[in-house]
Amino acid sequence: MTEQKLKELLAKWEGRRGNLIMIFHEIQNTYGYVPRRISLRLSEMLDVPLAQIYEVLTFYHYFKLEKPGKHTIAICMGTACYLKGAAVVLKEFKDILRIDEDKTTEDGKFYLTTVRCVGCCGLAPVVTVDGKVYSKVERTQVAGILSDFLAKEEEKETNE
Amino acid sequence: MKQIKTVFLKDTGISGEEKTDDFFSVFLGKLKEKDLQKSVQLAKTEFVGIYDKGIVVKTWPTEAVYCNVTEDDIDTIINQTLIKGKVIDELLYHEKSRPSRIVLRNCGRIDPENIREYIANRGYSGLQKMLSSMSPDEVIGELKKSKLRGRGGGGFPTWLKWDLTKKAQADEKFVICNGDEGDPGAYMDRSILEGDPHSIIEGMIICGFASGANQGYAYIRAEYPLTIERVEGAIKEAYEHNLLGDNILGSGFSFHIGIRLGAGAFVCGEETALIASIEGKRGNPRPRPPYPSVKGLWGKPTTINNVETLANIPIILDKGGDWFAGIGTDESTGTKVFALTGNVKNSGLIEVPMGTTLRQIIYDIGGGVSSGKNFKAVQTGGPSGGVIPSKYLDTRVDYESLQKLGSIMGSGGMIVMDETDCMVDVARFYLRFCVDESCGKCAPCRIGGFQMLSLLSGITKGICDDDCINKLELISQAMANASLCGLGQTAPNPVISTLKYFKEEYLAHIQEKTCPAGKCPDLLNYTIIQDKCTRCSLCFKKCPVNAITGSREEGFFIDHEKCIKCGDCYEVCRFKAIEKK
Numbered sequence: 041m042t043e044q045k046l047k048e049l050l051a052k053w054e055g056r057r058g059n060l061i062m063i064f065h066e067i068q069n070t071y072g073y074v075p076r077r078i079s080l081r082l083s084e085m086l087d088v089p090l091a092q093i094y095e096v097l098t099f100y101h102y103f104k105l106e107k108p109g110k111h112t113i114a115i116c117m118g119t120a121c122y123l124k125g126a127a128v129v130l131k132e133f134k135d136i137l138r139i140d141e142d143k144t145t146e147d148g149k150f151y152l153t154t155v156r157c158v159g160c161c162g163l164a165p166v167v168t169v170d171g172k173v174y175s176k177v178e179r180t181q182v183a184g185i186l187s188d189f190l191a192k193e194e195e196k197e198t199n200e
Numbered sequence: 201m202k203q204i205k206t207v208f209l210k211d212t213g214i215s216g217e218e219k220t221d222d223f224f225s226v227f228l229g230k231l232k233e234k235d236l237q238k239s240v241q242l243a244k245t246e247f248v249g250i251y252d253k254g255i256v257v258k259t260w261p262t263e264a265v266y267c268n269v270t271e272d273d274i275d276t277i278i279n280q281t282l283i284k285g286k287v288i289d290e291l292l293y294h295e296k297s298r299p300s301r302i303v304l305r306n307c308g309r310i311d312p313e314n315i316r317e318y319i320a321n322r323g324y325s326g327l328q329k330m331l332s333s334m335s336p337d338e339v340i341g342e343l344k345k346s347k348l349r350g351r352g353g354g355g356f357p358t359w360l361k362w363d364l365t366k367k368a369q370a371d372e373k374f375v376i377c378n379g380d381e382g383d384p385g386a387y388m389d390r391s392i393l394e395g396d397p398h399s400i401i402e403g404m405i406i407c408g409f410a411s412g413a414n415q416g417y418a419y420i421r422a423e424y425p426l427t428i429e430r431v432e433g434a435i436k437e438a439y440e441h442n443l444l445g446d447n448i449l450g451s452g453f454s455f456h457i458g459i460r461l462g463a464g465a466f467v468c469g470e471e472t473a474l475i476a477s478i479e480g481k482r483g484n485p486r487p488r489p490p491y492p493s494v495k496g497l498w499g500k501p502t503t504i505n506n507v508e509t510l511a512n513i514p515i516i517l518d519k520g521g522d523w524f525a526g527i528g529t530d531e532s533t534g535t536k537v538f539a540l541t542g543n544v545k546n547s548g549l550i551e552v553p554m555g556t557t558l559r560q561i562i563y564d565i566g567g568g569v570s571s572g573k574n575f576k577a578v579q580t581g582g583p584s585g586g587v588i589p590s591k592y593l594d595t596r597v598d599y600e601s602l603q604k605l606g607s608i609m610g611s612g613g614m615i616v617m618d619e620t621d622c623m624v625d626v627a628r629f630y631l632r633f634c635v636d637e638s639c640g641k642c643a644p645c646r647i648g649g650f651q652m653l654s655l656l657s658g659i660t661k662g663i664c665d666d667d668c669i670n671k672l673e674l675i676s677q678a679m680a681n682a683s684l685c686g687l688g689q690t691a692p693n694p695v696i697s698t699l700k701y702f703k704e705e706y707l708a709h710i711q712e713k714t715c716p717a718g719k720c721p722d723l724l725n726y727t728i729i730q731d732k733c734t735r736c737s738l739c740f741k742k743c744p745v746n747a748i749t750g751s752r753e754e755g756f757f758i759d760h761e762k763c764i765k766c767g768d769c770y771e772v773c774r775f776k777a778i779e780k781k
Contacts, residue, residue, distance in 0.1 A: 057498065058460070060480035065422060065461050099482040099639070100463030102422050119385035119579070119615050120541035122629055128767075156466070156633075159387035159424065161541035162548050179771075 045070075046078070050085055060088070060096055064103055073104040109144035109151030111189065114168045118157035121165040125179070129165055130154065132182040150186075205282055208245045208258040212267075220244050223255050223271070230274050240282055250293060252567070266291035301551045302527070302535050303511045307395030312430055315437040318398040324443060326517030327402050330409060331451040334517075336366060339410040343513075345521030347533040352378060352469070352506030353584065353610045354686075355532075355599040361503055364493035365411040368501035373413035375404050376497065376504045378474060379420040379427070382466035383582035384633065386613035388537045389507035391549055393420065393427045396511065397434035401457060403510030405444065406517060408455045411503050416457040417478055423464065432459060466583075466637035469611075470685045471496075471504045473639070484641050485685035506611065508537055528554030532598035542579075542615035545570045552597070559593040562616055573618040577701070581610025583630045583637075584690035586697025587623065606697040608690070622719035623702040624709055627695045628656040634691035645688030648679040652695060659706065660720040662713040669706060672699065718780050721765045725781060726758050732777035739769035739778065 049066055053059035063082070067074050074097060083090040097103045115121075115130045130141070133152055137145050144151045158166050163175030169189055177185070209227065211220040224244055231237045250256050253267035257277060264287045266277065273291060280286045301307075310317035318324070330339055343359035350356045365373055377400055381389040393400060404416045418435075420428055435457050438444040446454040465483045467473045473483040475497050496502025512534060516524045525533045532554040538561065541547045545567035552561060558578060562568065569575045577587040586607035588595065595601050599609050617626065635649040652675050658664040676692035683689045699706060708716050715723040728739070728748075733755060740748045740756050747762035748769065758769070770778045 058478050058480035061463060061477065062461065062480075065463070096480070096482055100465050102462075102464035117384070119582070119613070119629070120547070122384075123542050123615070123617065123621055123626075155423070156382060156464070157384045157387070159381075159390050161385050161387065161539060164541065164547075 043081075046081060046085070050082075060086075060093070061100075064097065068103060072108050073106060075107075076105075106144075110149050111170050112151045112153065112168075114153050114155045114158075116156075116158045116164070116166040116168075117154045118161060118164070120161035121157075124164040124176075126165040128179050129167065129177050129182060132179045133167075133186075136183060136186060149190075203261065204239060204241055205262075206241045206243065206260040207277075207282070208243050208260075210245050210256050212250050212253050212256050219255065223269075226271050227274055230278060234278060236278065236282070253293060256293065262287065264288070265293040267293040302515055302524075303392065303508055303537050304395070304549070304551050305515065306399065307391060310396070312395055312397055313433055315398060315434070315441060318396070322518055323398055323514070324402055326514040327405055327443070328449065330406060330517055331449055331453065336410045336412065339406065339517065340366065342517060342521040343410075346516045346524035347521075347531075348509065348512055348516065348524065349532065349599065350506055351508035351512075351536065351611070353581065353608060355609060358505065358509055361493055361505070362407060362411045364491070365413070365501045365503045368494050370500050372415065372500050373411060374497045374500060374502040375407045375411065375413045375416040376474065376478070376502060377404055377416065377418040377507060377510055378469065378471070378504050379418060379507050380462045380469045380474060381421060381424075381507075381611065382462075382464075382469050382637075383611050383613050385541050385615050386539045386582060386611055388539055388549065388612045390421075390424050390427055392507050392511050392537075393424075394430050397431045398438065399511045399514055400431070400507060401434055401438050401444065403505070403513035404457060405448070405455050406513050407503055407505060407510070409453055411501075413501075413503065414454050414456065416455065417460050417497075418457060419460050419462060419468075419474055419478060421464075422461040428459065428461065435459070465639075466633070467639045467685070467687050470687055472685065474504065475502065482639070484639050485687070487684060508612070529596065529598050531600060536597065536609070536612060538612045538614040540566050540614050540616070543570050543573070543618045543621070544568070544616040554598045555596045557594050557596050558588065561597070561614070562593070566616065569616060569618050571618075573620060575616070576619050576621060577617045577623070579607075579615040579617065579626070579694075580613065581608035581690075581693070582613045583633045584608060584686065584693055585610045585613075586693045587617070587626065587701060588697075589701045606693065606700055608693070620717050620719065622660075622715050622717035623698040623705050624656060624659055624715075625717075625719050627698045628653065628660060630694040631656060631691065634687060638687065638691075642682075642684040642688060644679045644682040645684070645691065648675045648683075649688070649691055651675055652679075652692065656695070659709045660715070661722040662709070664710055666710060668710065669699065669703075714781070721767075724765055725760055726763060726765065726767075726770060727779050727781070728756055728758060729777050729779055730755055732775050734775050734777070736774075738772050738774070742768045742772045744768060 053063055064074055067078055079093050083093055115126055117126055137150055139145055139152055142153050165177050167174045167177045174185055209220055209224055211218055228242055231240055255269045257266045257269050259281050262281050262285045264281055280288050306321055310321055340359050340363050348358045350358055379389050379393055408416055418431055444457060460478045462468055468477045468483040470485050471492050473485040477483040492502045492504055494501055528534050535551050535553050537551045540550050550565055575590050577589050579587045588605050588607055592605055602609050631653050635653050638645045638649055640646045655668050655672055672695055676696050679692050680689050705716055708714050713723055735752045737752055745762055745764050747759045748756050750756035770780055
């Protein structure tokens, strides 16, 4: 985000009370996370202490402080999904990708996270990869989902 | 242009054999014979809300639902219904009489992105009636008559909330729509906001008029991008039609609505935390009183209503409070929307009048437990609620009855559990959720939750002493009594209720170190039943740590020292020769 864009964004929310969270949302929509250098600039421009910015940023799960992987794998851990075996599916993803929750693979390709509820409990257990919803996922399908995704990506790259 | 007709198909039989595809091809074949394939759209559907009635066929625009349809009936349906527009009485599906939907009245029926469709379905007529002929006191009086109570969980009378804000003196007041639906396993608010956003806007305007507020905020989860888009669109449309803005419909009353996004904090569903979040701060709750009705957003009187509560408001003004009070029970009026999920055959969103029994909901509407297992318990109220065992299935669903059983109505999650669900594990799941979501401000919730979670984890792993149930009970009481906000006060509920109804399951974990439901991996041992084993050696090949030894001649055995309890052998065995105990 250039200085200019940041100024525009602040102008849009200027004078509106309680704008901090909405500004974070817009920054994250642009970058996929809230970079520290932007937080620093924001602190200067808004005249809000950096501590206060981080106090809010770290409180909410939604805001990310590190650059996420290229593809986000989100495993729903809502009650319905959990009862239908989401924990087993999560473990399989961890084993295959060799990473923990909320971490990115070394090659930066996949970011693994869990979410509270995707809001389609009838399809439990649910996994989303970059927003594409996989429903009624079983442990044995996990490897297939990942290789599908990689294959599609390769195809895209060769086409380009 | 000729109107396109639509036919929906679904095999609702329980035999397990899906005949929808076969039936679809036959139907399509017959349409082609009559050269109708271009004017009739044939569609397979996933869910029709009907169960065990053979092939179900729904037609449109002639609205008819046929059940137990056979291939011989197809010709009749094409000739009578599709061509002549007549309904065939013999095939008609007779639904058990259920009152019509109130909250979800428009969801799925109208185009949520078109304000005209909402208006055509009596939308904004409650608002018009109010602006032309009612005073704020009359609006609150009508609500009082309706006996509507907050649908977010607490069940506080809605009219009282509004009246408190109205009576408070201030230079500005606010209305907030609480759409921070963080309860895992619940998606009622999302469906209402996406399917009928104008009903919420209308509810908020009415609330603003009655309580004397001119500014409203819709607080929506950032995790629901489509919801945000729909509500944004609806607000824009309402402004264009002067239903929002200054001098609404020439009445002199002005009202504005802005959207504020949540950011994934469950505690923000608590009203004082939600207010802090809208103010752009951490979502820390604060002690009440003063209640938000007196001192809320930016210290001004604020009415906070749940999405479902607001969706009820327009129709109450349109049809009158007495009409609404006639539905449901004496103390709990109207209907309630539930997200019925878990191990139930028909999972989905349902709306039932208050006072419907749990049995009716789970068996008549839900179709019973899926996969033929036995029903064990139903969980209501999410992480703040509790489990209800089978002996209370005939309980009528209303605020008081559920509370008596140690659960709560909550926002409307209803999760069915069967005999393979371990109650200790369920309690641990909910508690872990509350520990993750605790804001950390007050000690009972921060420390108590953590300690309870480690006790429960110990129980599921077989590392615990005999005294741990006592400890759990003690901490539960302390948390319930001393926590600052609703999250901490109700967090022990899943533990208390599972202890109350399923104590023997806890004892089995603690004393015998077994999990009766077969869920807790650390307490399970896999063994091969030699009588059933065909010595196919599949498990032998599959085991990732070579814990299965033996040969085809001697038979196979599991070495419990080596076994990592991954369950691969159990899954791969086709002869059910591996026992998990």
